[in-house]
Amino acid sequence: MKPEHSRRNFMKTSAIITGGILTSPFVLPKAYAAPDNHLKLALIGCGGRGTGAVFQAFETGHPIKLVAMADAFRDRLDGSLKPILDKYGAEKVDVPEERKFVGFDAYKQAIAEADVVILATPPGFRPSHFEEAVNQGKQIFMEKPVATDAAGIRRVLAAAEIAKAKKLNVVVGLQRHYQSNYRETIQRIHDGAIGDITGGQVYWNDGGVWVRERQPGQTEMEYQMRNWYYFNWLCGDHITEQHVHNIDVANWVKQGYPVKAEGTGGRLVRTGKEHGEIFDHHVVTFTYADGSVIHSECRHFPGAANRVDESFQGTKGKAYLSAGNHGNLSDWKGNAIYSHNRENNVNPYQQEHNELWDALFKGEYKFADAENAAKSTMTSIMGRYATYSGKVLTWEEALNGKVDLFPEKLAWDASPKVLPNEDGYYPHAIPGKTQVI
Amino acid sequence: MLFRYRILLLFIVALFTAWILKNRVLFEAYTQVIPGTQVKFTMVPIPGGSFLMGSANKKYSDETPAHRVEIEPFWMGTHEVTWDAFELFLDKNYETAISEGPIGQVVDGLSRPSLPYLDMTFGMGKEGKPAIGMTQYGAIQYCHWLYLKTGIFYRLPTEAEWEYAAKAGTESTYFFGEDADKLSEYAWIGENSNESTQKVGSKKANPWGLFDIYGNVMEWTSDQYEADFYERSPEKNPQNPSIKLYPRVVRGGSYKHKAEEISSARRFQSEPKWKQLDPQIPKSQWWFPEAPFLGMRLVRPLNPPSPEEIKAYYTKAPIDDY
Numbered sequence: 001m002k003p004e005h006s007r008r009n010f011m012k013t014s015a016i017i018t019g020g021i022l023t024s025p026f027v028l029p030k031a032y033a034a035p036d037n038h039l040k041l042a043l044i045g046c047g048g049r050g051t052g053a054v055f056q057a058f059e060t061g062h063p064i065k066l067v068a069m070a071d072a073f074r075d076r077l078d079g080s081l082k083p084i085l086d087k088y089g090a091e092k093v094d095v096p097e098e099r100k101f102v103g104f105d106a107y108k109q110a111i112a113e114a115d116v117v118i119l120a121t122p123p124g125f126r127p128s129h130f131e132e133a134v135n136q137g138k139q140i141f142m143e144k145p146v147a148t149d150a151a152g153i154r155r156v157l158a159a160a161e162i163a164k165a166k167k168l169n170v171v172v173g174l175q176r177h178y179q180s181n182y183r184e185t186i187q188r189i190h191d192g193a194i195g196d197i198t199g200g201q202v203y204w205n206d207g208g209v210w211v212r213e214r215q216p217g218q219t220e221m222e223y224q225m226r227n228w229y230y231f232n233w234l235c236g237d238h239i240t241e242q243h244v245h246n247i248d249v250a251n252w253v254k255q256g257y258p259v260k261a262e263g264t265g266g267r268l269v270r271t272g273k274e275h276g277e278i279f280d281h282h283v284v285t286f287t288y289a290d291g292s293v294i295h296s297e298c299r300h301f302p303g304a305a306n307r308v309d310e311s312f313q314g315t316k317g318k319a320y321l322s323a324g325n326h327g328n329l330s331d332w333k334g335n336a337i338y339s340h341n342r343e344n345n346v347n348p349y350q351q352e353h354n355e356l357w358d359a360l361f362k363g364e365y366k367f368a369d370a371e372n373a374a375k376s377t378m379t380s381i382m383g384r385y386a387t388y389s390g391k392v393l394t395w396e397e398a399l400n401g402k403v404d405l406f407p408e409k410l411a412w413d414a415s416p417k418v419l420p421n422e423d424g425y426y427p428h429a430i431p432g433k434t435q436v437i
Numbered sequence: 438m439l440f441r442y443r444i445l446l447l448f449i450v451a452l453f454t455a456w457i458l459k460n461r462v463l464f465e466a467y468t469q470v471i472p473g474t475q476v477k478f479t480m481v482p483i484p485g486g487s488f489l490m491g492s493a494n495k496k497y498s499d500e501t502p503a504h505r506v507e508i509e510p511f512w513m514g515t516h517e518v519t520w521d522a523f524e525l526f527l528d529k530n531y532e533t534a535i536s537e538g539p540i541g542q543v544v545d546g547l548s549r550p551s552l553p554y555l556d557m558t559f560g561m562g563k564e565g566k567p568a569i570g571m572t573q574y575g576a577i578q579y580c581h582w583l584y585l586k587t588g589i590f591y592r593l594p595t596e597a598e599w600e601y602a603a604k605a606g607t608e609s610t611y612f613f614g615e616d617a618d619k620l621s622e623y624a625w626i627g628e629n630s631n632e633s634t635q636k637v638g639s640k641k642a643n644p645w646g647l648f649d650i651y652g653n654v655m656e657w658t659s660d661q662y663e664a665d666f667y668e669r670s671p672e673k674n675p676q677n678p679s680i681k682l683y684p685r686v687v688r689g690g691s692y693k694h695k696a697e698e699i700s701s702a703r704r705f706q707s708e709p710k711w712k713q714l715d716p717q718i719p720k721s722q723w724w725f726p727e728a729p730f731l732g733m734r735l736v737r738p739l740n741p742p743s744p745e746e747i748k749a750y751y752t753k754a755p756i757d758d759y
Contacts, residue, residue, distance in 0.1 A: 048717030055718050056758070083718050083759045175716075206556045213539045242554075269534065298443055302531035303524055305563060308556040322731075324559050 027041075029096065038063035039360060039381050042114035044107045044129055046071040046080035050120030053173070054080075056353040057118070057141075058088050062361050066093045070101040070110035072225055077102060103411040104289035111136050113181030116360060117228035121224075123241060123377075124148045124234040124406065127155040130370070134159045137166055139360055141352070143379040144174040146370065148236035150401035150437070151377045160370035167365040171356040172373035174248050176323065179348035181340040182249065185319060189253055191224065194395040195315030195327050197253055201295045203307040204238070208300030211274045219412050221420060230276025230426075231403035233416060237278040239265075239387070240380040243298035247312045247383065248376035248424045249321065257375050258286035258294070258382070259395050264431070265387030269301055273424040284383040296383060390431030394397055438678060457714045464510065464649040464739055466646070472586050473536035475478035476522050478514055481646040481729040481738060488601050489608055489666050490675075499664040500702045500713040505675045506554045508601045509529040513594065514722040516637040517656065518579065518650050520558065523568030526582040528552060542586045550575055551588040551722035553715075559729040565636040573685050573707070575723040575753040581751040583735075590741040592750060596660040596686045596704070598736060603651070603689065603701040605644040611651070612643045617696040624652030626699060630692035634729070647734075651699050653682045654732030662686045662706040682756045683709050691730035707731075721753040 037258035041057060041064050042306050043050050057064055065086060069076040077100055084095045101109045111117050119129045119142035126146045133140050140163070147153045163170050176182045185187040189197065212227040228234035236239045263284030270280035276430055281299035288294070309322035327340030333413075346354075359366040385391075407416045420426050468476040480565045487507045490594035492500040525532040527550050532540050550571075565641070571579070580591040594602070605612045620626055623643070625635040630652070638648040642678055650656075660666075660677040664686040670677070679685050682704035690699035725731060741747065 048719070051718035052716045080718075083757070087759060204556075205533070207524070207552055209552050209554055269532070272530070302528040303535065304737075306556040306561060309560060323555070323561060323609040347713045349714070 006099065007388070020377075036063065039116055039357075040065050040114045040232040040360070042066075042068040042070070042110040042117045043080070044070045044110055044117055044119050045076045045121030045143075047120065049173075050118055051080040052322075052349065053089065053118045053120055053141060053143070053245060053353070054084055056350050057116075058092060059355060060352060060353050061358040062357045064092065064116075064357070066095060068110040069095050069101040070106035072102070072104060072106070074100075074102045077083055077367055078291035079118045087250050088360075108132055111138060111401060115139060116141070119143065121314060122151070122228040123236055124228075125158075127152040134163045134166070137168065139168055139174070139356075140170045140370075141356055142170065142370075142373075143235055144373060145240050145376055145380065146172065146373045148234065148381070149403065149405045150233060150378065150381060150399055151404045151406070153399065154375040155372050156181055156370060156377075160368070160374060163370060164368055168366040169356060169359055169365060170353055170370040171350060171367045173349075173350055174245060174369070174373055174376065176245060177250055177252070177369070178351040179325070180325070180345050181325045181342070182252075182321060182325035184434035185321055185329060185338060186249075186253055188310070188338050189319055189327060190255065190315070194312075194317030194319055194331070196290075197291075197312050197314045198292045198311035199294065200253065200292075200310065200319075200412060201297070202243075202250050202310045203244055203296075204243040204298040205304070206300065206306045206308060207241075207302040207304075208270060209238075213274060221388045221407075221410075221412050221416060223415055224276075224416050227274065227276065231416065231418065232276050232277060233407065233418070235278065236377075237384050238300060238310070238385050239279075239282040239284075239296075239298050240377060242283070243375055243383075244329075244380040245298065245323075246298075246308070246310050247286075247294075247296055247380050248372075250289075250312075250377050251372070251379060253312055253319070254288050254292065254294070256288055257379055257395060259289050260287040260392060261285070261379075261382045261386040261398070263296075263383055263386040264393040266431070267382075267428060273420065274424070277418050277426045277428045279387065279428070282383060282387045284386055286379065286383070310338070312424035334354075348399065385436040388429035388431065388434050389436045390437075393437070397437055403435065403437060462722070462739070464512075466515075466751070467512075467675060469583075469587065469589070471522060471525060472584070473540065474525065474532075476525065478516060478522060478735075479516070480512040480735070481515050482739075483511050483513050483602050483624045483645060484509075485739075486601075486606075487568055488604055490600055490702075491612070492599055492700070494700075494702065497703060498668070499704050503702075504667055504670065505666065505672065506597050506601070506604075506670070506675055508598060509674055511594075511598060511740070512737040513598075513602050513647060514643075515642070515646055517567040517654055517734050518593075519637055520563035520568045524563070526550075526579050535718065541586070541684060544582065546675045547585060548578065549582075550578070551721060553724045553726075553728050557724060557726075561729065562629060566634050567637055569634060569654055569732050570725050570728050571657075571731070572656040572721075572723055572725060572755075573657050573659070573679065577585065577659075577753075578723075578750065579733070580735065584747070584751065589737060590747050591737050593657050593659040594735065594736040595674070596650055596658040596688065597657065597670075597675045599650070599658050599688045600701060600733075603643065605647070606615045607644070607701075610702075612701060620651065620696045620699065621639055622651075624649065624690075625697070626652040627693055627695045630679060632692065634692055634732075638661055650691075651701075652687050652694065653692055654689075654730055655691045655705055656689050657733045658688055658730070659687045660686040661711070664746045682758060683707055684688075693730045709758075718759045720758040722758065 265282035
């Protein structure tokens with residue numbers, strides 16, 4: 001697959017995000033057949049985020065009915081259904097026993113029951129779930145990141161093309177695209193407020209996330225599925241699972257994707273058995289087609305300074321953005337060009353659903369987020385390939401990488417590809433030695 | 438015979454005196470080191486007494502009626518709890534890494550916060566800065582962790598204790614008088630904070646040695662917020678224990694508040710929208726992703742409650758939030 005670096009091609013795909021350029025009616029095969037005109041929703045991946053997304057769908061106020069749920073684990077499904085049912089009641093939540101689907105293949109059946117699907121499992125499963133939803137012709141909200149390796153990205157890109165052809169709305173939970181400080185500030189950057197962007201720095205430095213302890217009687221597959229953050233086939237490492245947000249902002253500002261990545265990373269402070277195979281820090285420089293460089297840094301170091309934000313430098317000024325509703329542009333003399341009002345901004349997690357469901361109920365085709373999400377996820381994966389291998393990688397090399405992290409077989413007694421040694425520790429990448437593509 | 442008894446009696450008296458001296462709690466300022474670490478904080482004695490709680494303020498009617506209240510003696514933290522201490526509680530691996538020797542079995546079994554997915558410093562820094570964004574449950578669990586590490590019963594102030602300590606024997610709007618313009622000498626507020634928390638203790642203290650009692654970050658109390666509570670609050674050690682998740686009382690104003698919004702008597706309340714940016718359901722029992730202006734200060738009662746009451750205080754189950 002040939003990557004699209006040109007500004008023109010990028011604009012073609014990113015325009016959808018910012019407006020209704022591609023607006024055109026789509027055919028909802030069954031949706032409006034329902035006598036009370038409601039849309040049927042299925043949740044695939046019943047963790048805290050998926051459950052939160054169902055709440056946000058209901059909070060749009062549209063007539064939505066949750067009709068099916070799927071998860072690898074029954075306890076996760078039950079734990080998700082309870083608060084949904086408590087809050088929204090049996091009228092809106094119609095998930096009887098026969099539409100609770102559990103196991104690795106549960107997603108197929110749940111998707112079949114709905115008009116609209118929320119895909120919110122760990123990211124390793126996203127390519128197969130997205131493909132299935134597209135093949136079944138469903139409208140889609142899916143969480144970021146959208147894959148954990150290049151093989152997965154290629155599947156998502158291919159399915160994204162089919163989704164466009166079928167006019168299926170796809171919104172991806174890179175929620176900065178639905179947050180007004182980002183929209184307002186980046187629009188001004190694209191309009192030339194600080195000139196051409198020559199460089200930038202994007203960060204996700206903080207103390208790290210949850211760990212789930214190994215329980216007696218768990219197979220290796222179940223343990224990795226439960227403690228998924230620390231296994232690359234499921235998570236993609238934190239540069240992908242988390243830092244993709246900031247890397248995606250860099251791509252958005254640059255209106256393109258990097259042509260080259262080089263970097264350094266490792267495990268310094270998060271080195272336990274329970275920490276699987278992922279690194280605790282990555283520092284990457286991404287070079288874009290015009291030669292400009294974005295510095296990307298993510299680390300999980302408790303006790304050290306935190307920083308989660310994005311800065312850019314242009315020929316006429318600089319920009320500062322953060323999820324805390326910062327959006328500041330100034331010239332090189334320090335004069336403010338734009339300063340986003342940080343008070344009373346709409347919750348971007350809600351805004352994603354407001355815009356998606358408004359379009360769905362109007363019968364509009366407005367959102368094709370999958371391609372950009374796949375390419376921004378690919379950017380983060382390219383970063384990981386660079387830190388794991390210690391090599392300089394081009395976009396083409398990374399995107400065409402042959403290493404497939406996924407297990408040969410998905411079953412509770414099947415073996416994932418990365419296994420602990422006799423002391424319980426997992427092998428991790430060694431720069432200079434590890435093959436990533 | 439008699440002589441031997443006298444010797445014995447003397448010996449018993451001496452033993453008893455030694456025991457008293459050993460166990461006497463001096464009601465003085467002290468420094469608490471978090472065992473096994475270099476991290477420490479100071480507590481000052483707040484003498485028992487009575488004061489006029491609330492105000493005759495027409496602008497904020499929940500401060501009325503002003504009413505006389507009696508308070509038992511307690512110690513209070515001279516500073517708001519900082520990230521330096523709070524992060525040890527937050528992350529067991531970090532606590533283990535930084536501590537000399539084992540952190541202890543009991544502490545090992547403590548329930549700790551879910552590590553926040555978001556950067557809970559919001560870019561405002563950690564070292565010497567107040568810990569922020571914790572729920573009341575999280576604030577109490579921090580006290581629980583300290584109790585397990587030190588054996589001392591630390592807890593949140595009641596709303597009455599907080600106001601008593603802030604007023605420090607005064608009956609004016611501020612402990613320094615009525616002039617809001619002077620607030621900047623004592624507090625980090627909207628007018629001087631550059632929209633950020635600041636290092637604790639970098640302004641002047643109140644008469645009882647409490648820094649940042651106004652501004653910097655709002656501080657948790659253990660009380661439920663009810664606008665009309667003062668109409669029926671008891672005279673001795675009043676408290677209104679939290680039963681509902683919202684609203685609960687927070688005090689003191691923050692770096693975001695304008696001078697005119699802050700006073701010793703001003704009552705603030707927690708809000709569900711402080712969690713709206715939590716993308717998960719159920720929402721975190723530990724974190725408010727939209728309350729970077731909220732922190733905590735410790736209290737230690739001079740006369741601690743029974744072990745059963747202490748256990749009940751620390752092990753009260755959190756309420757699901759969704």
